Amino acid sequence: MSDHHNETFISKYIFSLDHKMIAKQFLITGMFMGVVGMLMSILFRLQLSNPGESFAILEWFLGDKWAPGGVLDPNMYLALVTMHGTILIFWVLTAGLTGTFANFLIPLQIGARDMASGFINMLSYWFFFAATVVLLISLFVETGPASAGWTIYPPLSALPQAIPGSGLGQDLWLISMTLFIVSSLLGGLNYIVTILNLRTKGMSMSRLPLTMWALLIVAILGVLSFPVLLSASLLLIFDRSFGTSFYLSDIVIGGEALHHTGGSPILFEHLFWFLGHPEVYIILLPALGIVSEIISVNSRKPIFGYKAMVISLIAIAFLSFIVWGHHMFITGMDPFLGSVFTFTTLLIAIPSAVKVFNYLATLWRASIRFTPAMLFAIGFVSTFITGGLTGLILGDSALDINVHDTYFVVGHFHIVMGLSAIYGMFAGVYHWFPKMYGRMMNKKLGYFHFWVTFISAYGVFFPMHFLGLAGLPRRYYTNSAFPMFDGLSDINEIITFFAILGGVVQLLFIFNFFYSIFKGTKATENPWRSNTLEWTTPIERIHGNWPGKIPSVHRWAYDYSKPGSDKDFIPQTEPLKEGETEH
Amino acid sequence: MTNLLIILIAFLVIATLVQILRVGELLSEVRNLDVNKVTEKDNKTQSFLMGSVGILFLVSCVWQYFSWEHLMLPAASSEHGVTIDKLMAFTMILIIVVFFILHIILFYFLYKYRKGDHNDVAYYYPHNNKLELIWTIAPTIVLTVVILYGLSVWDQITNADTSKSQVIEVYGKQFDWMARYPGEDETLGSYNYKLVQGLNALGVDMQDEASLDDKLTRELHLVVDEPVLLKLRSQDIIHSAFLPHFRVQMNCVPGMSTQFAFTPTKTTSEMKEQEGDSFEYVLLCNKICGAAHYNMQMKVVVETQEEYDNWLSQKNTLSEKLITKK
Ligand code: HEM
Ligand SMILES: [Cu+2]
Ligand SMILES: [Cu+2]
Numbered sequence: 001m002s003d004h005h006n007e008t009f010i011s012k013y014i015f016s017l018d019h020k021m022i023a024k025q026f027l028i029t030g031m032f033m034g035v036v037g038m039l040m041s042i043l044f045r046l047q048l049s050n051p052g053e054s055f056a057i058l059e060w061f062l063g064d065k066w067a068p069g070g071v072l073d074p075n076m077y078l079a080l081v082t083m084h085g086t087i088l089i090f091w092v093l094t095a096g097l098t099g100t101f102a103n104f105l106i107p108l109q110i111g112a113r114d115m116a117s118g119f120i121n122m123l124s125y126w127f128f129f130a131a132t133v134v135l136l137i138s139l140f141v142e143t144g145p146a147s148a149g150w151t152i153y154p155p156l157s158a159l160p161q162a163i164p165g166s167g168l169g170q171d172l173w174l175i176s177m178t179l180f181i182v183s184s185l186l187g188g189l190n191y192i193v194t195i196l197n198l199r200t201k202g203m204s205m206s207r208l209p210l211t212m213w214a215l216l217i218v219a220i221l222g223v224l225s226f227p228v229l230l231s232a233s234l235l236l237i238f239d240r241s242f243g244t245s246f247y248l249s250d251i252v253i254g255g256e257a258l259h260h261t262g263g264s265p266i267l268f269e270h271l272f273w274f275l276g277h278p279e280v281y282i283i284l285l286p287a288l289g290i291v292s293e294i295i296s297v298n299s300r301k302p303i304f305g306y307k308a309m310v311i312s313l314i315a316i317a318f319l320s321f322i323v324w325g326h327h328m329f330i331t332g333m334d335p336f337l338g339s340v341f342t343f344t345t346l347l348i349a350i351p352s353a354v355k356v357f358n359y360l361a362t363l364w365r366a367s368i369r370f371t372p373a374m375l376f377a378i379g380f381v382s383t384f385i386t387g388g389l390t391g392l393i394l395g396d397s398a399l400d401i402n403v404h405d406t407y408f409v410v411g412h413f414h415i416v417m418g419l420s421a422i423y424g425m426f427a428g429v430y431h432w433f434p435k436m437y438g439r440m441m442n443k444k445l446g447y448f449h450f451w452v453t454f455i456s457a458y459g460v461f462f463p464m465h466f467l468g469l470a471g472l473p474r475r476y477y478t479n480s481a482f483p484m485f486d487g488l489s490d491i492n493e494i495i496t497f498f499a500i501l502g503g504v505v506q507l508l509f510i511f512n513f514f515y516s517i518f519k520g521t522k523a524t525e526n527p528w529r530s531n532t533l534e535w536t537t538p539i540e541r542i543h544g545n546w547p548g549k550i551p552s553v554h555r556w557a558y559d560y561s562k563p564g565s566d567k568d569f570i571p572q573t574e575p576l577k578e579g580e581t582e583h
Numbered sequence: 584m585t586n587l588l589i590i591l592i593a594f595l596v597i598a599t600l601v602q603i604l605r606v607g608e609l610l611s612e613v614r615n616l617d618v619n620k621v622t623e624k625d626n627k628t629q630s631f632l633m634g635s636v637g638i639l640f641l642v643s644c645v646w647q648y649f650s651w652e653h654l655m656l657p658a659a660s661s662e663h664g665v666t667i668d669k670l671m672a673f674t675m676i677l678i679i680v681v682f683f684i685l686h687i688i689l690f691y692f693l694y695k696y697r698k699g700d701h702n703d704v705a706y707y708y709p710h711n712n713k714l715e716l717i718w719t720i721a722p723t724i725v726l727t728v729v730i731l732y733g734l735s736v737w738d739q740i741t742n743a744d745t746s747k748s749q750v751i752e753v754y755g756k757q758f759d760w761m762a763r764y765p766g767e768d769e770t771l772g773s774y775n776y777k778l779v780q781g782l783n784a785l786g787v788d789m790q791d792e793a794s795l796d797d798k799l800t801r802e803l804h805l806v807v808d809e810p811v812l813l814k815l816r817s818q819d820i821i822h823s824a825f826l827p828h829f830r831v832q833m834n835c836v837p838g839m840s841t842q843f844a845f846t847p848t849k850t851t852s853e854m855k856e857q858e859g860d861s862f863e864y865v866l867l868c869n870k871i872c873g874a875a876h877y878n879m880q881m882k883v884v885v886e887t888q889e890e891y892d893n894w895l896s897q898k899n900t901l902s903e904k905l906i907t908k909k
Contacts, residue, residue, distance in 0.1 A: 075873075155819065156820045162757065162819065251776065251818070251820075251837050253820075261838070262838075265836055266836060300698070301708065302707065302709040303709075304708065304709065305709075306709065306710065308715045308719075332834055332836060332839065335737065339737060339738070342730065343730055343734070346733070349722060349726055350723055350726060353718065357718040358715075360688055361708070361714070363692040363693065364706075364708075365706035365708065366705045366706075367703060368693065368696050369621055370625060370629035378693060382686065385686065392677070392678055392729065393675075396733040396737075398733050398734075398740060399674065401667065401830055401831070402667065404832055404869070405823065405832075405869045441619070442618070443619045443621065454636070462643075463647060463651075466647060469656065470656060471825075471827035473825065475871040477874075478877055484862075487653075515600075515604060520619075521618060560707075561704055568705070583709045
């Protein structure tokens with residue numbers, strides 16, 4: 001393994017088989033897409049706070065077809081919202097987050113030289129890359145990119161007569177998503193096999209760091225749910241292109257009665273959310289894992305209730321498969337089914353609450369070191385609390401009647417899923433950067449980045465709950481068509497102000513990232529004084545990870561401040577002392 | 584030219600940032616310090632910030648509530664809406680209390696337990712089964728209450744007795760709404776999407792006797808305190824009939840018929856007195872349906888039986904409309 005000396009530029013940086021390089025490829029692609037997605041949100045926020053006003057920047061980015069005279073076109077508004085959602089959910093927080101940390105951490109934290117199959121791993125990235133290219137191309141087609149929302153409900157997504165984005169743009173979206181799913185399945189299978197089979201001597205399942213548990217469960221969720229989206233997409237492709245009627249029935253559009261009968265759009269919704277709900281946990285769980293690790297390391301204290309943390313992860317993952325109907329309470333679904341989904345959905349609050357209590361218990365009597373990673377991990381705990389609680393309203397079918405599809409939902413999911421996962425991702429990047437690049441990220445910029453992000457993110461998403469409670473529907477190009485919403489313009493201006501502030505400060509993060517890759521101060525082998533195996537590898541990040549034998553493991557990952565030791569951390573490789581008990 | 588200028592400025596900003604960082608790093612190298620090591624001073628500042636920004640965040644939540652409360656929807660104008668509002672108030676109070684308690688604990692711990700001289704060693708406390716049992720059981724009990732309460736409300740709403748309800752069809756298409764009233768026979772005529780044409784916008788089957796006296800309208804009028812059953816259909820893609828003031832929402836799905844039963848309790852004029860003269864009830868579209876989704880609306884009026892009868896009697900029946908025009 002370790003005689004990979006004659007590497008060329010191409011085999012090292014492009015078609016690399018090394019999990020660490022593949023992780024960086026995912027990360028950088030994810031960051032790039034993050035900038036694209038965020039920019040889109042700022043463009044459509046301008047329209048929402050200043051409806052009908054002209055902005056040079058809109059015309060500059062969208063041209064005079066989609067922003068004639070600098071005023072955003074309504075179809076383009078929907079296209080931007082759709083692409084923003086698609087990019088952030090799938091590209092940034094699924095591939096960008098899991099792709100980065102699963103690839104980077106799995107072999108390092110379980111003590112393996114690489115993934116089970118380096119080749120499949122490489123394929124996983126290149127399928128993702130191809131998906132990215134197709135998605136980006138779709139931004140430039142004549143009729144515009146897909147515009148039916150990231151949930152692409154047919155018939156809107158099936159009929160180009162209904163919205164221009166459902167023409168070529170939607171085809172490309174579906175092709176891109178197919179490639180994406182292939183990538184995600186290849187990656188997921190590899191992660192599962194690697195964690196189950198390649199653990200080093202002594203690394204029993206009960207000694208796995210929580211990041212590994214989270215990534216294992218996420219991979220299982222992905223493998224079980226993405227194929228369902230794939231079939232849903234294939235059926236949609238058939239309906240669109242080959243005249244079948246899986247989702248279409250009794251439609252008159254553009255003065256023409258279509259031949260489709262007997263299909264049901266509700267079928268699509270069921271299939272979509274069978275993936276879609278687990279998907280939000282696919283986004284959230286890696287962040288939960290990362291944050292558990294970072295909070296423990298920087299509290300210098302074992303994570304409280306390791307077993308409960310694992311069990312609650314499993315419980316959340318299991319439940320996530322039987323709650324999808326909470327997105328469909330008002331589709332005309334059988335009310336009894338609605339009751340069942342209310343019941344299962346609200347059950348998820350129990351393991352989630354356990355997690356929050358355990359984080360708080362970990363912080364209790366800790367000795368907290370405030371690294372930038374720790375700040376973001378704390379931000380995660382806060383957003384997880386805030387967003388989790390509003391979920392109690394949305395999960396309750398009776399209450400959902402009036403807040404469904406309003407800005408209340410937009411506020412809820414951005415906080416609990418968007419912000420939490422993004423914070424988890426930032427925390428992970430700040431924390432593992434020294435292992436990725438052998439250098440440190442600048443601390444002061446990190447602090448600044450956190451505080452501005454924390455304040456502006458709440459500034460954007462907290463007020464949205466009030467918009468929702470005022471009855472404002474989401475996916476509205478402007479709310480000026482209803483006098484009842486006239487009072488909301490102040491709130492909209494505040495939101496846009498914080499959106500721009502929050503967007504700009506991310507550029508500082510990107511600057512810090514690239515600056516530190518080349519110029520950051522040199523890292524030491526274990527800068528955070530952490531227990532997990534990755535910090536026993538040399539700074540020179542070699543193919544195969546450890547120069548000599550793979551270390552074996554003698555204890556769990558959380559022996560911080562254990563009485564009877566002279567240091568405040570005991571790496572997993574250190575054998576138990578005589579008479580010492582394992583936690 | 585402006586583009587060039589923007590690029591130039593961006594370049595300058597980046598170059599300046601690089602230089603500032605370099606200077607900082609070089610200075611500390613001279614002093615043999617590691618700039619990126621977290622010092623005791625950092626812990627102090629950051630934990631202080633955590634405490635204070637944390638409190639400010641909580642204060643701002645309260646501020647938002649008090650300054651925007653008047654923008655929220657007024658109390659429900661329907662019978663079941665009042666029950667929903669009660670459930671909402673109960674749930675809201677619950678989550679607001681938990682939100683504040685957990686955040687105060689969080690920010691307090693962060694402020695109190697920073698690493699420093701006085702607190703250099705954390706307390707090794709890996710687990711406590713009793714505690715964990717307590718905080719599994721406590722949320723379970725609370726959630727049991729929430730679930731039972733929620734389901735009983737849901738059951739009341741969805742299993743409402745509709746045998747005495749006035750049936751009205753609401754029909755959505757890109758980008759407007761129509762309503763169909765059953766007329767004297769109190770029965771809506773059957774329909775077939777292939778019949779949608781010209782004035783017969785809903786595809787009503789005129790061979791069906793029951794269709795002849797049906798009436799199509801562009802406004803939705805309801806009688807106060809009389810139960811209605813909305814039957815919802817769509818011509819083209821999914822729309823959603825959203826009547827926020829009544830706490831009513833239901834999707835309109837092509838190929839199937841959905842429904843929602845409720846009883847309005849306040850007339851439009853009562854609401855005008857309460858909320859100001861410009862008040863109107865509306866039905867909005869709340870499912871993304873294309874370019875003018877944001878403006879797909881229908882006026883809703885709640886009135887007395889008398890006003891309602893008067894309004895409806897002025898409308899032509901379908902047979903009058905379709906046959907005289909032909
Ligand atoms: C700068 C930060 C962000 C801003 C200002 C922002 C703002 C918005 C707004 C205003 C909408 C439109 C709501 C609507 O009309 O329905 C939206 C939609 C959405 N956003 Fe964000 N967002 C941001 C970050 C994120 C993040 C981090 C995620 C990741 C989960 C995300 C995921 C979504 C999704 C899934 C949608 C729904 C798209 C759809 O309706 O099809 N956003 N965002
Ligand atoms: Cu869900
Ligand atoms: Cu609509």
